[in-house]
Amino acid sequence: MCGTCGCGDEASISVEGEGEHVHVLADGSVIQHRHGDHAHAHSHASDEHEHLLPDGRVVRHTHEGGGEPHPAHGVMTTHDHTPPHQHDAEVRRIAVEQDVMAKNDRAAELNRVRFAAENTFVVNLMSSPGSGKTTLLVRTLEALKGRGQKLAVIEGDQQTTLDADRIRATGVPAVQVNTGKGCHLDAEMIMRALAKQPAPVGGTLFIENVGNLVCPAGFDLGEGKKVVIASVTEGEEKPLKYPDMFAVADLVLVNKIDLVDALGFDLPALEKNVKRVNPKAALLKVSARSGAGFDAWLAWLDASARQTPSVKTPPSREARPA
Amino acid sequence: MHEVALAQSIVDIVREQARANHAGCVKAVFLRIGALANVEPEALSFGFESAARGTIAEGALLQIERTPGSAFCAGCGADVQVESRVALCPSCGSGQLLITGGEEFRVTELEVS
Ligand SMILES: Nc1nc2c(ncn2[C@@H]2O[C@H](COP(=O)(O)OP(=O)(O)OP(=O)(O)O)[C@@H](O)[C@H]2O)c(=O)[nH]1
Ligand SMILES: [Mg+2]
Ligand SMILES: [Zn+2]
Ligand SMILES: [Zn+2]
Ligand SMILES: [Zn+2]
Ligand SMILES: [Zn+2]
Ligand SMILES: [Zn+2]
Ligand SMILES: [Zn+2]
16 A cells, blocks of 8 residues: 555556546645655555644655655655654544545545636446447537537546547547546546546536446546436336436436337336436436437537536636646 | 445544544444445445554454434425335335435544553
């Protein structure tokens, strides 16, 4: 585990082409570092401890080699450890009352502020693996490109840049985030991706989440709208089996409707199940293959982009990591 | 398995709190998890064990308090307890329930020495 950032040993999360990257620390401050500098070779064994730096950052380190400063993270200088922390035998209770999602929520808020400042409409696309997120995106981008909209995509997958490659083939910029063992995107990964590929000012940013109907539901990315895709090859009960995901959707897109007849799919049953879990969600039927239903989907995007809060001042460049 | 990521967040909170309170050792971590929080306690305990390894939280006991889900029934106006998001109203059988509680997921307390 990396002492600066808490990145796993595998450094399993990576953003395509990334050098330096940012992290949101537990106290909400944002740090920036690169892994090439310290290669994650250091172990943070038993004497590992944390320091609150004067600027509010928190670093963790060990004093391998007897109190030597640990320059790897570029922030440590010599310091003394008086008074040494002691292990008082007395057992006590500390009231904490902290929301476990608070760290992600803070990072999401930072993203949201930035999207508002840059007047970027952000759509978080979620579904099971293979429901058609990338196919839908490719067709959507082709349609929006024709109208001169500024566009960009962040692609989330555990491995490979295959989906980002499919997006780039349309001429729209895309950056791939590989989550390794992780099964969802979180707000900090979006922050890292934005450092690599800025949000399109005044345009639309699409985020394709990792194919998974469970945990992406719980991670706010700072997006404007959450769109959940359910394809007709998956069965009518999906909303009942994965209620947490359908409960957060602003829009449920029913995809692959070109297959409805062949499969004998019961569309009204699916609609009823969506309503039961989330009476407020909009619902549209499309085929990413044939383009059926796309007029309504593109109109929904237009209308949603217009509702999204934006700040009319130019973005503050100083606030962004250099 | 987002419980792994959630366990990591818990360990981060524990470390921060332990540091702020000059704790030498964390004996137990108290959590409150609502029935509708989309968290599987067993998977979470497993994830916590590995996320805590090598930190001050290593070996700490996870004490999980479950709180019930609650909802307001738009069908009959009752406040009811529910086990899931797709429950039917126990008084009138309607499916028009608005979730009002049970989504919380918090670290409430630590026991330290
Ligand atoms: N018949 C039909 N097939 C579709 C449609 N949309 C996507 N597909 C097919 O479904 C398969 C999966 O599509 P993808 O777009 O890769 O799905 P995805 O959700 O991006 O998948 P992951 O990124 O792996 O989670 C491909 O073979 C697509 O051609 C559709 O509207 N109709
Ligand atoms: Mg895809
Ligand atoms: Zn590091
Ligand atoms: Zn890092
Ligand atoms: Zn030190
Ligand atoms: Zn996950
Ligand atoms: Zn000690
Ligand atoms: Zn009722």
